[in-house]
Amino acid sequence: LMIKDIGNILLGLLLLPFSIGFLWELGATLTSIAYEPLIPYWFVGGILIYLIVHFLFRQPILAYVVGHELTHALFAVLFGGSVKAFHASEKGGQVQITKSNVIITLAPYFFPLYCFTALAGFWICRAAGWRSFEAWFVLLSGAAFAFHLVLTLIFLQTDQNDIKEHGVFFSYPLILLFNVLLTALIIRLLLARDMSFPGYLQGGIVKGLGIYGSVFRAFAGLIST
DSSP states (O other), X not given: OOHHHHHHHHHHHHHHHHHHHHHHHHHHHHTTSXXXXXXXXXXXXXXXXXXXXXXXXXXXXXXXXXXXXXXXXXXXXXXXXXXXXXXXXXXXXXXXXXXXXXXXXXXXXXXXXXXXXXXXXXHHHHHHTOHHHHHHHHHHHHHHHHHHHHHHHHHHTSOOXXXXXXXXXXXXXXXXXXXXXXXXXXXXXXXXXXXXXXXXXXXXXXXXXXXXXXXXXXXXXXXXX
């Protein structure tokens, strides 16, 4: 193993307790917050509609590849780069960008681009007073959220150069961590009535540190025996 590979493995191991801690806190949050009326039903309805389409009719592979490459491009621009070329088809895609880092490389696996686009539509409708359109954007948000999770899981089972670049042991904990954090953010922005996002972050950090403490105590116990 190269020094970089060893470093990535160690970073992945350091991230994993926080990934689990924030996932644990997300579960606790889901069962303790008050929700907006009706909106969660439309969101879950969108999830169910996507799952039916995906498993009974057709997997929208091209839409996923386009979104995947667009997300690379978006994050490259956010980090000060530019896009030189863009290609997407059902067989795969490629985007040529002038800047790259670990966030740009892994962003498509944790940032649900279409879901946040639908969320933007929802908030535009709310700000403009177009109440009759809000539910449709919530439905689209749920469908896009399921689309992101299901197809990301499928694509992670294939040979992905993005993952190989930073290694499985680092990439997977980081992808899990950011997926959980963005899921909590979606819940806060759309579904929850009284959720404190800073409170959620604090709870996740506390649980992550608690996992570190448990591992350390177990390791110390093994050494002392």
